Amino acid sequence: MFELHKPSLNWSMISTPRGYFNGTFYDTRTHREHYRRRKNVMGHPLTMSNVIQDSNTTQYHLPLENRQELQFDTIAKICWMDVKLVFQMLNATPRYIFSHRWGYKQNGQWSGMINDLHTGRADLGTNCLINNKERLDVVTYTDMVAPFRVRFVFRQPPLSYVSNIFSLPFSTSVWVAIFVISVVSTASLYLASKWEASLGTSPTQLDGSVGDALLLTMSAVSQQGCFFEPIKFSGRVMTWVFFAALMLLYAAYSANIVVLLQAPSNSIRTLAQLAASTVTLAANDVDYNHFVFSLYKDPDRVRIYKRVDPEKGKGKGQFYDINEGVERIRQGLFAFHSIVEPVYRRIEETFLEMEKCDLAEVDFMNGFDPFIPVKKDSPYLELMRVAFKQIREAGVQSALVRRVHVPKPRCASEVSAFSSVGVRDLKPVLLFMLYGIAASVAIAVIEILIFKLHRQRRFQLRR
Missing domain, CATH: 1.20.5 (Single alpha-helices involved in coiled-coils or other helix-helix interfaces)
Structure with a gap:
């Protein structure tokens, strides 16, 4: 018994002994795994469609793998390095073409990389998110090669933008205690001034009314002087104790206010909070951002979509390149939707250390990890799937990712710096x-x- 297969359509038939039957089947194959018996495609050319959207110079740097201009199309470069290893493992001749979009269906026709796979111009493509069910009709996904995340990246707004920082330095119990002490002080000063008025009066003396006692108490609370004052020793001791106690509270209050004016909030954690915030919403001016926002119909995502890309006649779309988008993130109150890895690389180059401490991200698409797409019913699907897993299990894939990707910047230490106070604060x-x-x-x-x-x-x- 023999196995018959072709490495490609134009290749001659290859026969391999499988075993013999003599009442019972005897398997003589060296390896029973399909991959180990068929992994040599004998130089058959396999083509990869590489999606580039950041710079046309990637068409030059990607085949050379020279690690130049890593800020552009990092996903495509990592995918190509992994896929080229797979081609070597399969003894295939590597070929590549370039596309400027992942591929979306418009007027019944596919575009970009998905069209390359559908028409047979390419055998596999660049990592893409599984967020479009229609693609499953023409492609099959194999394995994750270059992980990436698509998020809204922003700096958390200052605490003074979302809370009344002038009530935060003290807890509720402390504020209640200050109010009670003020009432007790007003009553004590009133009784003392009433007694002093019965002995005699002077121009600067409290006249024994509740209004004068309350005025002196409010002067102490606001750390201001008052023209009226007690003239007897007992009343002056009460006044001095009250002013001294409130002076210590005032010092602690002022110190806390200085810290809170520069402190970031943690008010935006979810998509609903982002949609309800006053932060400017924008997106990277690349192909996928002109399609993904319209794929979702829930209220929060629709609100975000209308703010990023308003309807015609209702405003200009908020789309920027990486450099301008990251600079607006640095200025604050700006959320930028993009693949986060190139954004973080730019942030590492331009942000101060203290500006990295309040970075946050919110997932709009809430999708799965990206996977390599392969043409539907490709005869090389299982071969490439096993090869990708071998590269991943050996640690080669993670090593390539670490060489190119930049993780989220860490806040080493919250360095204090001068921060101006605006009218909004x-x-x-x-x-x-x-x-x-x-x-x-x-x-x-x-x-x-x-x-x-x-x-x-x-x-x-x-x-």
């Missing part, structure tokens, strides 16, 4: 001032009305 204070002005104007109007009513009543009584 002081929004709660400005609102408090506006409320105070409005309240003072309202009180003044009420006082004028009361004064006029009293004067009119006195005038009527005289008549």
Whole structure:
């Protein structure tokens, strides 16, 4: 009994002894694994479709594997190095073509790399995400060669943009304690001033009213002086103790405010939080970002899609190249959708150490890991699948990835640096001032009305 197979359509038939049958079948094959018996394709040319979108210079650097311009098309370069090893393991002649998009179906026709596989121009392609079910009709996925993630990368907004930092230095119990102490102090000063007023008065003395006692207490809380003061020893001791206690609280409060003004928040963790935030949303100006946003129909993703790429007549699409996108990330309040590895490489080159500490990412596509696509029903599918797994198990694949990919930058130490304070950081204070002005104007109007009513009543009584 013999096995018959061809390494390719144009190759002559090859026969291999399988065994003989003499009442019982006797297997004489050296190896029973299909891969080990057929892995030699005898120089048959296999073609890979390489997707390049960052720079046309990749067409020169990729075949040479010279590690030049690694910031461009890192996924394609890693895939080519792995696939070339697979071709050597299979004794195949490596060939390559280039495409400028992964491939999407438009008007019933495939484009880019998927079209190369579908039409037979290529036998396998570059790693791509399994986020399009229609592709399963024309390609089969083998193994992950060059892992990559597609995310929104951004810096967490400052804490002052999402919270009232002027209430954060103290816990709720401390604020309640300050309020209780203020009430006790007002009552104590009122009783002391009442007693002092019964003994005699002076221009700077508290007149024994609740208003003067409250004014002195508020002056202590805000660390301001007051024209009125007690004149007796007991009242002055109470005033001094109250001012000293609040001075220590004021010092701790001021120190915390300085830290909180420069602290990042952790307010954006999910896609829903990103959609509801005021952060500018944008995407890398490459092929896949003009298609993937429209594939999802849930409310959060639709809101993000409309902000990144508004409908015609409703604004300009937010698409930028890597360099401009990363610079806008550095400036803050900007989320950039892209393959994160080239973004992180640019961040390592341009960001200060302190600017790397608040980097975050949110997954929009929520897809599986990327895999190498192979033409549907390819006779070399099983051969390449086993070869890819051997490269992966031997550690060659991870070594190539580490040579090219840049991981997420680590925050070695949170270095303190000067940070300017803007109007938005002081929004709660400005609102408090506006409320105070409005309240003072309202009180003044009420006082004028009361004064006029009293004067009119006195005038009527005289008549």
